[in-house]
Amino acid sequence: MPKDVNPDDRAVGRRIYAARKRKGMSQDEATRALTLPDGAMSLFERGMRSVPAPILGRIADLFDADLSYLVTGTAGRSEITPTERDLIRRYRKLSPESRIALYRISETMEVRA
Structure with missing residues (x-):
């Protein structure tokens, strides 16, 4: 792992990647649906960039994922x-x-x- 990658960002990125795959979407489809700049989803998924909270919420909604799980790796109370x-x-x-x-x-x- 490159030195500049935060392990927490990397873990969040892996969970975003898994949620996107479960939803059956490509990075390009997700990027367009979220109106993100080109390459942003790749940076998030690889942990090369921290995901701003508002965007993380939109990602959770788009992928029907638990926001708490994306952030912490454990399911929220609603489960x-x-x-x-x-x-x-x-x-x-x-x-x-x-x-x-x-x-x-x-x-x-x-x-x-």
């Missing part, structure tokens, strides 16, 4: 799984009527469980 996060994202896109219908379905499923 929402990627699948649960995806369900929430999809739910938020539903019309009010569809949300009510889905709620009723979940009540029925809960009774059966």
